Amino acid sequence: MGTGFWASKVLLAAVEFDLFTLLAERSPLTAGQLKQKLNLHCSDRNMYDFLDALAGFGFLSRQGILETATYANTTDTDLFLDLKKPTYVGGMLKMLNDRLYGFWGTLEEGLRTGKPQNEARHGGNLFDNIYQSPEQLENFVNAMSSIQVGAFMAFAEKFDFSKYKTLTDAGGCSGLLSILVARHQPHMSCVNMDLPGVTAIAEKTILKAGLSDRVKAVSGDFFNDAFPAADMVVMGNILHDWDEEQKIGLMRSAYAALPEGGVFVAIENVIDEDRKANVFGLLMSLNMLIETGTGFDYTMADFDRWARQVGFGSTSLLHLVGPTSAAIAMK
Structure with missing residues (x-):
């Protein structure tokens, strides 16, 4: 080790x-x-x-x-790992090398202080710093797409979409999840919501996928703007960025955007209840210390408690691939 x-x-x-x-x-x-x-x-x-x-x-x-x-x-x-193939997942590996390899070198300082160890070490936050540079933003978007593509593909194939017609992906980055859902579920229409700089990237990705008729990219700040109404609201690797109060706030926004019978889905590296099997989930949670200072990954029991506090009814867990699962809450 x-x-x-x-x-x-x-x-x-x-x-x-x-x-x-x-x-x-x-x-x-x-x-x-x-x-x-x-x-x-x-x-x-x-x-x-x-x-x-x-x-x-x-x-x-x-x-x-x-x-x-x-x-x-x-x-x-x-x-x-061939950059020229559409199946390339090296974006995350390049970000690990360019950013996180060095930042993890000060994990001890993060544990001592509880402060992020990345570009925000001396002020601001991760996203403010990354969004200042178009090149850095595009690299970050590519990294997020590459680490999520397997889980998103599994979700598009494994989840039962038969009761739903519309989906909002809040914090949807490049639009990858919406694209995969639309591609595998022809009856679904999707909206990808993210900040303006990211929305411009998503629009290009959606256009390239040839799915502009059923996937739309809209700009919005999910802490300040209402989520586009839909039968489903999905967040992929979003909740773990934030502290517990902010997590619950985002779930409240998702709840408000859903009709009765609607569903909220968080795709994350959900930690097992014994906190010893999904070690990657624990490491990703430590990565949130490095990246945000206050974010953390969580167990299904945590998710269930927050969901019921917000007003959701039943919850369930759908394993997707590797360490990643979909935590599901029904309204």
């Missing part, structure tokens, strides 16, 4: 170099060819170690050894 960052940094460096994109275009390649094309100036032995570690982890396939070795993508890396 203590040396775990060694392994993660090898992967993150490979993604930063777009190594897998290069190999998707032209492979197999030798270590020498890769070193030249990536403009790396380490020794040949360093390069062998780097590439063979990636092969040992299962990210590369290798034929031969040392100077006779050639390297190529595996099936998974070719599908998920």
Whole structure:
């Protein structure tokens, strides 16, 4: 565990170099060819170690050894880590490398002070800082899309949409969830709500998906503006950004936007009640300390308590994929 960052940094460096994109275009390649094309100036032995570690982890396939070795993508890396494929999930890995790797280096300070350790360390908040730069905002949106796509796809396929016709995704970022729901559920119409800078990105994504007739992007601040009325209100990795009072406030806004029989869904890394099985959920909760200072991930019992406080009736949990589930509350 203590040396775990060694392994993660090898992967993150490979993604930063777009190594897998290069190999998707032209492979197999030798270590020498890769070193030249990536403009790396380490020794040949360093390069062998780097590439063979990636092969040992299962990210590369290798034929031969040392100077006779050639390297190529595996099936998974070719599908998920080639920047030019629509299945690319490297956006989150690039953000981990560019932002969170350094910020997690001061986890101790975050635990000592309870203060965020990111761009907001000296004032403001995460979102104010990120939204100041169009490039940084786009990178953040790409990261959120890449870490959520598997869970959103599972939700679009597993959830029973037969009773519903309209959906509002509050804090919907690039519009990915709405796009996937509309694509898998032809009877559904969706509205993606986010701040103006993000809405401009969502509009392009929706247009590219060819779903502008059933997916709309609207601007709004979910702390100050009413949610667009819909049969369903969904939040993907939103509640965990905020403290308990703010979480309940957002759930109240969702409740107000729903008709009787409507449903609120929070897609998160819901922590198990014994707080020992979903370790990723616990780590994501610590990441909220790093990012926001007051946010945290939660158990289904927490969600149920908040939902009933707001006025929702029954609640349930739908496992989606990996550590991620949909916490569901019926009005």
